[in-house]
Amino acid sequence: MNVKNIALVGAGFSSAVIANQLASDGHKVTVFESRPHVGGNSHSARDSNTGVMVHVFGPHIFHTDNDRVWAFVNKFGEFKAYVNRVKAITKDNVYSLPINLLTINQFFNKTFRPAEARAFIESIADSTIENPESFEEQAMRFVGKDLYEAFFKGYTLKQWGIHPKDLPASILKRLPVRFNYDDNYFNHKYQGMPKDGYTALIERMFDVPGIGIKLNTAFLPEQKADFDHVFYSGPLDAWFGHINGRLPYRTLDFETFYDDGDYQGTAVVNYCDEDIPYTRITEHKHFSPWESHEKTIFYKEYSRLCEAGDIPYYPIRLTGEMSQLESYIKLAEQETNVTFVGRLATYRYLDMDVTIKEALESVDVFRGSHSKNERMPAFVISPLI
Ligand code: UDP
Numbered sequence: 505m506n507v508k509n510i511a512l513v514g515a516g517f518s519s520a521v522i523a524n525q526l527a528s529d530g531h532k533v534t535v536f537e538s539r540p541h542v543g544g545n546s547h548s549a550r551d552s553n554t555g556v557m558v559h560v561f562g563p564h565i566f567h568t569d570n571d572r573v574w575a576f577v578n579k580f581g582e583f584k585a586y587v588n589r590v591k592a593i594t595k596d597n598v599y600s601l602p603i604n605l606l607t608i609n610q611f612f613n614k615t616f617r618p619a620e621a622r623a624f625i626e627s628i629a630d631s632t633i634e635n636p637e638s639f640e641e642q643a644m645r646f647v648g649k650d651l652y653e654a655f656f657k658g659y660t661l662k663q664w665g666i667h668p669k670d671l672p673a674s675i676l677k678r679l680p681v682r683f684n685y686d687d688n689y690f691n692h693k694y695q696g697m698p699k700d701g702y703t704a705l706i707e708r709m710f711d712v713p714g715i716g717i718k719l720n721t722a723f724l725p726e727q728k729a730d731f732d733h734v735f736y737s738g739p740l741d742a743w744f745g746h747i748n749g750r751l752p753y754r755t756l757d758f759e760t761f762y763d764d765g766d767y768q769g770t771a772v773v774n775y776c777d778e779d780i781p782y783t784r785i786t787e788h789k790h791f792s793p794w795e796s797h798e799k800t801i802f803y804k805e806y807s808r809l810c811e812a813g814d815i816p817y818y819p820i821r822l823t824g825e826m827s828q829l830e831s832y833i834k835l836a837e838q839e840t841n842v843t844f845v846g847r848l849a850t851y852r853y854l855d856m857d858v859t860i861k862e863a864l865e866s867v868d869v870f871r872g873s874h875s876k877n878e879r880m881p882a883f884v885i886s887p888l889i
Contacts, residue, residue, distance in 0.1 A: 507530055507532060508532070509730075509731050509732050510532065510731060511728070512536070513723045514737035514738050514846070514848070516543060516544025516546065517863065518845040518846035518847075518859055518860075518863045519735065519737050519846075520706045520863075521709060521867070522870075524710065524715075525864070526870065527713065527715045534731075535710065536721050537717065537720075538722045539719070541719065542703060543702050545561035546561070546703075547703050548704075554797050556789045557795070559702075561756070562817075565695065565697065566694075567692040567695040568693070568857030568861075572861070576864065577860065580706075580709050581708055583699065584696060584794055586695060586697035586793075587695055588695070590602070590772045591770055591774070593774070593776065594655060594777055601655070601679075602687070603647060603681045603682070604681075604686060608625065608651075621683045622683045625651075629644065629648040630648065633645040637823060638669050639669075639676050642673035647681060654776060656668065658776050658779075659774060661778055662778060665754065665807070666820065672822070674853075697792065723736075728842060732841065739751065739816055739849065739851075740844060740851050744832060744836075748828055748835075750812070752819075753810035754807050754808065754810060755810035755815055755817050756806065756817050757806045758803040758804070758806075760801065762799060762801055763800050764799055766800060768785060768787050770787070772784055773785050781806060782806050786802060788801055816848060819853060821851070826888070829851055833883070833888070836882045843881065844883055845863060845866050845884070850886075865885070866884045
C-alpha cells in the first residue's frame with residue numbers, strides 16, 4: 505500500500521475517529537493538539553477533591569440515531585445507560601424540560617390529557633406564522649408567547665447575547681415539544697454515557713500503532729509541506745490567520761463549587777430568567793449514577809462573546825450574515841491537501857454524534873480518493889448546510 509504521512513490538527517472526536525481509521529489502514533498519523541489533553545471540549549477528568557468524573561468544558565450527553573456511529577463508539581469503551589432529564593427554573597418554579605405534558609399542566613395549572621394539551625397549545629400559538637425563520641417565530645408558532653417568554657427568551661438572550669428575533673429557528677428545533685409525559689431531553693434511539701469518561705474513550709481511539717500525539721503543540725499552516733495530507737479541526741478562520749476578521753463564537757465560563765451530598769438532585773438545571781446571570785448549573789456526579797461519592801462538585805455556567813485567547817464553543821450563525829464565512833470557504837477551497845472537519849473548521853453547531861458521523865464519512869472519501877490517486881476535497885460536508 506502507498507502509505508501516506510498524515511497530520512491531524514486538534515485531538516477531539518473528529519481527529520480521533522480519522523486517526524483511528526487511517527492508522528488502522530496502515531498510514532502514518534501525527535496529531536497536533538495545542539491543549540494539554542485530548543478530547544477537545546468533551547474532555548472529562550476525575551476531580552481530585554471529590555473523585556467525581558467532571559465534564560470539564562460543560563455537559564456532554566451522547567445521543568444518536570445513527571447505527572454506524574453507535575456501533576463505532578461502543579468499540580472503544582462501555583456506555584452506561586443514561587437519559588438526560590433536564591429541569592428548568594423560571595419565575596421561582598421548577599419545571600421539566602423539554603416542554604412536555606407535565607410542563608404544560610404545571611405551567612398553566614391544568615390537568616390536560618394529550619389531545620387537550622395539543623389543542624390548547626395550538627389555540628395560544630401564533631398560527632399565522634407559516635414558515636418560521638427566526639428562533640422567536642419558531643417559538644411563537646409552536647409553543648406560544650407564555651411558554652416562549654418563560655423558558656426560552658431569557659435563557660436564549662443569556663446564552664447567545666442576541667435577541668431570539670435575530671437567531672435562526674434551527675437553534676430551537678434542537679428541542680422537542682411533547683404532548684405526553686416523556687421527559688427525555690432527546691428523541692434519539694441511542695443515548696448513554698461513557699463509563700470511564702469521554703477522554704478515556706478518545707484515548708482508546710488514538711491507541712493504534714502508527715499514531716503519534718503531540719500535546720501542547722500548535723500546528724502552523726506552513727507545516728503542511730511536511731505531510732501528504734492534513735485534516736484540520738481547528739477554527740476555520742484561525743487557519744487563515746483571521747485575515748477576513750474573526751468568525752463570532754460564544755464561549756463559556758464555569759464557576760466551580762463544592763458541597764457535601766447532593767446539591768440539586770439531578771445533573772442539569774437550567775435557569776431561564778434573564779436576571780440570573782448564569783444559564784445552568786451542572787452537578788457532575790449525576791452523570792455517573794452508577795458511582796457513589798460523598799462530596800459533590802457543580803458548575804455555574806456563564807456564556808459570553810468569545811474573544812482572542814478564549815475557547816470557542818458555539819458558532820454564532822446569523823441568518824443573512826454569511827458573507828464572512830463564505831469568504832473563508834472560498835479560501836479553504838483554494839487550499840490543496842487540507843480537509844476541514846468538525847465543529848470549528850466547518851463552523852457549525854454540531855453534536856458529538858454528527859461530528860463522528862462526518863469524520864467517518866471523511867474517512868470514506870479519503871479511502872476513495874486514495875485508491876484512485878485523486879485529491880481529497882477541502883470540505884466533505886459544506887459549512888453552509
Ligand atoms: N434553550 C432555552 N431554554 C432552555 C434550554 C435551551 O431557551 O432552558 C434554547 C437556547 O437558545 C439554547 C437552545 O435552546 O441555545 C438549544 O438548547 P440545548 O439544550 O440543545 O443547548 P446545548 O446543551 O447545546 O447548550
